[in-house]
Amino acid sequence: MQVVIAGSSAEVGRIAAAKVSQVIRKRADAVVGLATGSSPLSIYAQLSHQVREERLDCSSVRAFALDEYVGLPVGHPQSYRSVLERDVVEPLRLKRSNVHVPDGTAADVVSACAAFEQRLRDLGPVDIQILGIGRNGHIGFNEPTSSFASRTRIKTLAPKTRADNARFFSSPDEVPTHCLTQGLANILEATRLLLVAQGEKKADAVAKMVEGPLSSMCPASALQLHADVTVVIDDAAACKLTLSDYYRYTYQNLPEWQRFDAGPPPGGSSERGPGGASGTS
Numbered sequence: 014m015q016v017v018i019a020g021s022s023a024e025v026g027r028i029a030a031a032k033v034s035q036v037i038r039k040r041a042d043a044v045v046g047l048a049t050g051s052s053p054l055s056i057y058a059q060l061s062h063q064v065r066e067e068r069l070d071c072s073s074v075r076a077f078a079l080d081e082y083v084g085l086p087v088g089h090p091q092s093y094r095s096v097l098e099r100d101v102v103e104p105l106r107l108k109r110s111n112v113h114v115p116d117g118t119a120a121d122v123v124s125a126c127a128a129f130e131q132r133l134r135d136l137g138p139v140d141i142q143i144l145g146i147g148r149n150g151h152i153g154f155n156e157p158t159s160s161f162a163s164r165t166r167i168k169t170l171a172p173k174t175r176a177d178n179a180r181f182f183s184s185p186d187e188v189p190t191h192c193l194t195q196g197l198a199n200i201l202e203a204t205r206l207l208l209v210a211q212g213e214k215k216a217d218a219v220a221k222m223v224e225g226p227l228s229s230m231c232p233a234s235a236l237q238l239h240a241d242v243t244v245v246i247d248d249a250a251a252c253k254l255t256l257s258d259y260y261r262y263t264y265q266n267l268p269e270w271q272r273f274d275a276g277p278p279p280g281g282s283s284e285r286g287p288g289g290a291s292g293t294s
């Protein structure tokens with residue numbers, strides 16, 4: 014697992030976006046796994062900047078959402094389909110028909126999950142899966158005690174997750190109680206995983222994910238089982254890591270050919286690698 018500790022939240026987005034665009038530049042029709050929530054927004058903003066400047070072409074990119082709320086009507090502004098259209102499809106100029114989201118409006122959720130799994134099998138594997146992390150260590154909507162073998166299915170949202178996501182709704186009661194989510198096994202099947210986290214409120218979950226025991230009590234610890242994981246976090250999210258000095262040291266001494274975060278941020282000073290971010294293992 015490569016742990017990159019960035020000096021700021023904006024720097025998290027810049028470094029993580031460099032990883033995603035590297036994949037898309039190598040394969041124009043790359044399959045990208047999309048996360049919602051606030052954590053990846055800076056990645057999408059950076060990618061959209063590159064698209065606007067015609068340094069990146071996402072018109073052939075295929076994409077899969079990690080999850081979707083159950084029961085929100087089609088077009089609800091907080092359904093993940095709507096959120097992804099606003100935050101990703103339009104700014105990155107993806108084709109809407111290339112973006113696949115579990116159908117949270119389906120009367121038959123079992124069939125909806127099976128159809129989504131089939132599409133993942135047909136178009137996958139996902140080349141790079143973008144992930145955030147919940148305060149309770151969830152990834153996607155795989156709440157604590159989710160099986161490491163789980164696949165796309167309906168889940169009940171933890172009260173803590175509903176409370177955290179209430180900020181996106183006009184009242185806490187409006188947050189759906191259920192969701193459809195890719196399982197931990199689906200996530201582990203992606204070729205590369207890229208997780209971003211910012212802020213001290215994520216520090217406990219990040220420490221358990223990176224350095225804690227492999228446990229379904231912290232679903233994100235499943236990332237320890239994957240051979241190609243990059244975790245990009247800011248100083249605040251890194252503050253509970255025991256080996257943060259080691260991650261910084263390792264990143265500062267990365268061989269040039271292993272670097273993916275080339276180039277200065279648009280309009281900013283060059284903080285490439287050793288200057289701007291640190292840490293790997």
Ligand code: GLP
Pocket residue numbers: 048049050051052053079080144145146147148152153154174178
């Ligand atoms: C949400 C999403 C996750 C996301 C997480 C953290 O509920 N289902 O994919 O990573 O919770 O959200 P945020 O980035 O807003 O903190």
